[in-house]
Amino acid sequence: MTADADIIDALRGAGLAGEGEVVLQPLTGGVSCDVWKVDSPAGPIVVKRPLPQLRVAAEWLAPVERGTSEVRWLRRARGVDPHIAPEVLAELPTGHAFAMRFLPGCPVWKDELMAGRVDADFAAQVGKGIAAVHAATAYNEGDRADFPNDDMFRALRVDPFLLYVAQHDAELAPALTALATNLSGRKIALVHGDVSPKNILVSADGPVFLDAECAVYGDPAFDLAFCTTHLLLKAVWSGDARLNAAAAALVAAYRAGIDWEDADDVLLRAGQLTAALLLARVEGKSPAPYLTDPEHKRIVRDQARVLIGAPQAIDALVAHWKRT
Ligand SMILES: Nc1ncnc2c1ncn2[C@@H]1O[C@H](COP(=O)(O)OP(=O)(O)OP(=O)(O)O)[C@@H](O)[C@H]1O
Ligand SMILES: [Mg+2]
Known part of the structure; x- marks a missing residue:
């Protein structure tokens, strides 16, 4: 058969x-x-x-x-x-x-963004949706027990995105290794693990999240960082300031949903992770497929390297992110 x-x-x-x-x-x-x-x-x-x-x-x-x-x-x-x-x-x-x-008539958000249809309100709904899942599952022993997927998260996220770059860059290795260790050790809320615009459908009722194969009980800052990274890479690719605005709207809406710990702590961790993920998308094992222009890669790489050495909270990082 x-x-x-x-x-x-x-x-x-x-x-x-x-x-x-x-x-x-x-x-x-x-x-x-x-x-x-x-x-x-x-x-x-x-x-x-x-x-x-x-x-x-x-x-x-x-x-x-x-x-x-x-x-x-x-x-x-x-x-x-x-x-x-x-x-x-x-x-x-x-x-x-x-x-x-099957959800009919719902485009993938990535395709909308790549076609120049950038909607900051939709980005805010994405931030709100991710934060809602984090808030509902924070410090919940049942959810923690239901998602004991640390090995998978390490193999699909920590190793390829953080440690692979660390192994190829002696200068940044201490910071990236510490980030990986801290990320793996934090058990705070249910993390989706792949909140990328290609895994979000645009429905009449707002974002629909797909593709949760990397879900783990871990650090919610990861989801915020992962999605924001995609918007910042696309901002460099397109030069479109509306992508910075969309990233800012996503972060602001996410921040408004944080009720399980000090919001500033989450945003600082998310800023550190965003810097590492940005670098991973130009130097790592899973490069962003559309970021082929060497000048675009340089813009991302230069900013990410500075940010890994001198971390900023994700809202400040987004506000200062240069597209050119
Ligand atoms: N419930 C659904 N309704 C409508 N379209 C869907 C649905 N689930 C998946 N799709 C479509 O199928 C595509 C692939 O789905 P999904 O992302 O879950 O699979 P995948 O194999 O993990 O993809 P990838 O590895 O490329 O991220 C989505 O981008 C979307 O276009
Ligand atoms: Mg997918």
Whole structure:
């Protein structure tokens, strides 16, 4: 039986496919998963199955159990606010695959930004949504127990984004290694782990977060830093000041949602992480695919290196971020 036949059988078992022909239409993206759209009797659905090895140039291995983490995150986030994540319809008994409702007519935020449609209000809603999940899960033993994914987070986030650069840069290694150690040690709230514009759908009800395979109970500053990094890289790529404004709106809305610790502490940690992630996106294992112009890379690299040595809170970092 082919892998696809496996999925179709599992969908039938879950009551998500009729007896007739079932067509799995591949969706775009997918460096880490097979993702299909399927027309089911319950309407269009998305089926996602993690790949044992990521489809990227530098070989990354990742346990397929991350499919289960994603399902847990999606369910938990919908418990906080049903608009911010797709409904999970079934976990399928094959390769940690699952089915969720397909959201029609919702572009991916990255595509909107790259097409020059930059909406600071939407960015603020992204900040508010991430903070809502963090606030709801902060210092919660149940959530901590449900997301014991430190090994996965280390393999997919800490190693490639922080320690890889540290290993190739003796000057910055002490600061980056300390940052990695502190990040791994903080157990504060449920972190999505991949809040990138390519994993956010733009719906009429605001942002919908996808792709929570890296979810871990950890430092919420990571999500804020990860998403802000993407906006600042795109600001350099496009030279568009509205991306700085969108990043500022995201940070301000996130800050307004911090109720579990001193907001200044979170913003300082997020600033440190943003500096490291910016550098990782030009010198690391997972370079931003659109930032190919050497001058763009230099602008990011020069600012990031200074910031790693002299950290700023993320709101100040965004306010001072130069696009040229
Ligand atoms: N529930 C959904 N409704 C509509 N579109 C969806 C849904 N889930 C996923 N998609 C589409 O499929 C794409 C890939 O989904 P997702 O990001 O979850 O997979 P992935 O394999 O982890 O992707 P990547 O590794 O490229 O980030 C999304 O960018 C989006 O365009
Ligand atoms: Mg994705």
